[in-house]
Amino acid sequence: MPDFRYLAMDRSGNQVTGSLAARDTADAVARMRGQGLYPVEVTEGAAGRLTRAEQARPQASPIAGASRKVGRMHILLFTREMADLIDAGLPIDRGLSVLIEQSDDDALRAMVTAMREDVRAGKPLSEALQRFPREFPPLYANMIRAGEVAGQLPQVMSRLADFLEKEHVRRAQVMAALTYPSVLISVAVLAVTFLLTFVIPRLQDVFRDLGADLPIPTQMLLALSAGLMHYWWAIGGVIAATVLLFRAWVRTDGGCRVYDSFRLSAPLFGVLATKLVMARFVRTLGTLLAGGVPILEALAIAATAVGNAVASDRIGSVRDAVRQGETLAAALETTGGFLPLVVHMTAVGEETGRLPKMLIRTSDTLDMEVDNAMRRLTSLVEPMVVLLMGGFVGFVVLSILLPIFQANTIVK
16 A cells, blocks of 8 residues: 555644555545544555654744735736645645745735744644634635545645636736726716817807807707706715715615515516526535535525625525435525526536536636626627717707707808
8 A cells, every 4th residue: 555644633733744655635634533643644655754854944924014915816827836746745833835935926925924923833725824813715715624534635725826816817807898988988978078178168159149049959958068067066066975875775784675676586687696696506506516515504604605695595595405405406496586597506516416617617608608698798898888978969969959050041
């Protein structure tokens, strides 16, 4: 039987290293747990042993910058690099030391330094990273804990890195899809503001010299221009107050649920929002299950990760049904509110014993559908903005020309 080196915690919380013979990694983990050890790292061969010099190395003090939140991209790189370092046989604290030396971000170095201190003090990595809940949400911490218990920490961290990469790509795609419409609408608003505050006021004297009653469109245009010029502060205050009140209302439990329900049922955008929520749900659940997290715990974490209170309530109902003995697919169908694709693929995954893989594949399919839908919506925004802008410009031109035509008619 092959020889396995391990890093583990005993019942007193002390760090223990050693070796044992076992058929495979799972057998090694089972033997260690039979000895009352909590496996943190299990590697085949001579790697994985901490030297006495490394165990006696003095603890480093935190570095300045720990109060600043570490960015998502830094967390992604940290996860990927740690997975590679641990998979290469480095003990956890040595892997953390390598990342400290390589990092040029003060906040990341401070965080990793604090984590290394905890690991050297005998804490498992999952407990060390729980000191930083802003950077490591429950999904992350629970997957790391499951990987430690199963002795598959490198594989679990690699799955986590894949998950974070997908999330980063999805967020970048959403931002890219929204950038062009945002720029187009901003330019249109600026152009309208310029016309009303700079061009129209300079035509008032011309209209006054015509000496005739102005047409209704021209009067409306002048009133709009005067209102914007003299009461811009009130208009800005109303807009700011509306935004602040809306944000405060959305933070309340009732307001959050009303707003999230509207997001899922809104015309045109509701289907897109539903697919986004479902894609995040099945990807999170599939990643957790693949990492060894129990299904009830995985459902509880996924409910907090979808970013929609109504969907979270539905997932909570699914969790209750699964706890009572229903299959996940049956619980999804009974609860309602889940896309047929999610229900059918979940049923296939349960029947074939490949539920995590089928859930992640379903999320990929939903992501592709979201991409297509966002491209279609983006392609509709441009003509809509152009039509609105052209309509307003036409109204301005008509309002300017009508008094001139009217004056010429009177003169004739």
